[in-house]
Amino acid sequence: MKSNTEKFGKTPHQPSLWTRADALKVHADDPTTTQPLVSANFPVLSNEVFIWDTMPLRDMDGNITSVDGWSVIFTLTADRHPNDPQYIDENGNYDITRDWNDRHGRAKMYYWFSRTGKDWKLGGRVMAEGVSPTVREWAGTPILLNEQGEVDLYYTAVTPGATIVKVRGRVVTTEHGVSMVGFEKVKPLFEADGKMYQTEAQNPFWGFRDPWPFRDPNDGKLYMLFEGNVAGERGSHKVGKAEIGDVPPGYEDVGNSRFQTACVGIAVARDEDGDDWEMLPPLLTAVGVNDQTERPHFVFQDGKYYLFTISHTFTYADGVTGPDGVYGFVADSLFGPYVPLNGSGLVLGNPSSQPFQTYSHCVMPNGLVTSFIDSVPTDESGTQTRIGGTEAPTVEIKIKGQQTFVVAEYDYGYIPPMLDVTLK
């Protein structure tokens, strides 16, 4: 198969490349791009459920929005099973690690509300059992559409397959809380095409998920970001000069990095309601660098496009590495070219002493970054850990040109609104 640059030759735009040379600049534990240590004494949102990916309610321009003074977040959620014989080990103890690791297979979309932008109260499931067409309800974005409280929830329907879908409902508030009504008809939007975006048939480990719709502040059109892999049979991708970048002598060997083929996908809506979409070539590819660029999202600031995406240590290719966390790229126009922030792309990574403390970071337009707690060591050696499944402390970053800086830390799960909408 052709290299990435050859493959997308005749398309409307050239995907920008996150190169191996860029990734060589990633350094864990730089204090300006490292999340402060999360204490093992964290509080949990709920003893009944694990939560992970957090999706604040927002409008199509990206503003985090409260309704009638209530903040709302959606979360991927799974029951905890402390009494289920399936998760009791041979010593009679609850194997929370195994329960947590199995959560993706039973992920469901829940919502929470709050008057303070923290101390979240559980609202419940967004869709009743049987509404979503597949087993797993994976990440996406809830969009408040208007003052009538209509909400479009874009998400990923997974197993069988992986389809970007949306479901429309309504947020209703009272003095005492928030409920989500409707959310009864799920509309499939699109799946990987095998030409630009890799399909399950091409690679059983393919990724195609995490829709993030937005209105381009410049052309006013409706677009959507999503996570993908570059199309082609697994193992057929070429890691050529362009994907390698300008490496020093001795760094030309790419090993088996052809198996890492992440990209940030983009689609454009053919209609105003976002019911009809056309996939475009990826905005950014990471062939030969990393296999996952998850939950891509934008911050529009100073006339620039700041593209953020989360990634893992274990998904890096041979010869390059970096911490679990959020990475970023900046461009002057929507279709690029994108340049890695801080030279490397790393914006906020876990400290090497607690490599799995948090994940699934979402950078909000006010510079606050929310994430969830995965696991935090409870002893010096790091062999004992405490599983999270709850909100991490919010971190603030300052975005300046092509650089970012960690500047503050706030309470667990602090997601304040940027604007309030009074429902009619």
Ligand code: FRU
């Ligand atoms: C990120 C993620 C998403 C996916 C979900 C599945 O944490 O991998 O890409 O939608 O989790 O649980």
